[in-house]
Amino acid sequence: MCRFLFKFLLKFVISKLRSLDLPVSIINWIIDFLSDRFQRVKLVEGCVSERGLDPSGVPQGTKLGPWLFIIMINDLSACDALLWKYVDDTRVSEVVPKEQASNVQKIVDRVEEWSRVNKFQLNNDKCKQLRISFVRNKVDLPPR
Numbered sequence: 001m002c003r004f005l006f007k008f009l010l011k012f013v014i015s016k017l018r019s020l021d022l023p024v025s026i027i028n029w030i031i032d033f034l035s036d037r038f039q040r041v042k043l044v045e046g047c048v049s050e051r052g053l054d055p056s057g058v059p060q061g062t063k064l065g066p067w068l069f070i071i072m073i074n075d076l077s078a079c080d081a082l083l084w085k086y087v088d089d090t091r092v093s094e095v096v097p098k099e100q101a102s103n104v105q106k107i108v109d110r111v112e113e114w115s116r117v118n119k120f121q122l123n124n125d126k127c128k129q130l131r132i133s134f135v136r137n138k139v140d141l142p143p144r
Contacts, residue, residue, distance in 0.1 A: 010034060012119060016071050030068070034058060076114050081107045089126075104129070 010031065017027045039054040058065040073085050080103065084091040092111065096102045115122050 013068065013072065016074070019075075020071065030064070033064065072118065073120075076111070076118075078107045078110050079103060098135075 013034070014027065014031065017030065037054045037059070038051045040051045041049040058068055070085070073090070076085065076090065077083065078092050080094075082093045082095075084093075090111070092107055094102060094104055094107060112122065114120075
């Protein structure tokens with residue numbers, strides 16, 4: 001199952017790399033780097049496991065890992081909102097002029113849709129909303 005999922009996700013990486021007009025040799029090098037890697041576990045000197053196929057994706061600690069992640073999230077956009085993308089975090093903000101409606105739900109829906117299509121899982125525990133208002137009379141805003 002993991003092997004199938006890895007090959008499925010690798011197709012997304014390849015399509016995004018192709019959209020950047022990278023040379024085929026570079027794309028093939030990246031595919032080769034990500035494919036058919038083996039690993040083993042070493043507990044102490046002389047105590048190691050058998051080598052096994054590792055279908056988990058980009059190895060942690062590589063120079064290529066953050067670049068591939070940035071390529072994967074590069075096409076994430078959020079309507080007319082401001083968007084900050086980090087390696088493990090994305091922030092969206094919206095300025096709502098006085099007496100105009102917020103589009104925050106549309107923005108969240110678009111990010112959620114993009115995540116679903118691109119096989120990214122959102123962490124609901126890290127999703128937060130901060131509202132700042134400069135009106136003189138405090139308005140009790142219901143949570144969303």
